[in-house]
Amino acid sequence: MGFYVDDIEAAVAELRARGVVFEEYEGCVNGIMDIRGNYPSKGRGERAAWFRDCEGNMLGIAEVVR
Secondary structure, X not given: OEEEOOOXXXXXXXXXXXXXXXXXXXXXXXXXXXXXXOOOOOOOEEEEEEXXXXXXXXXXXXXXXX
C-alpha cells in the first residue's frame, strides 16, 4: 500500500521520530529514492520511501516531482 504526501522529507522525519525504520536500497539517500519517469501523467517522476508495518507488510510514501 502506498500513500502520497506533499513533503516526503518532512514525512520521513516525522515517521522516524515515531520509531519507523525505512528500507535502504541502492540509490536511496536518507531512505528516499528518486524515481524519474514514474507515473508520467502526474509529473516527471516521484520520490519514494518504504517501510514495513508491525506484521511485515511493505508500505510506501511518495511525493510527485513536477
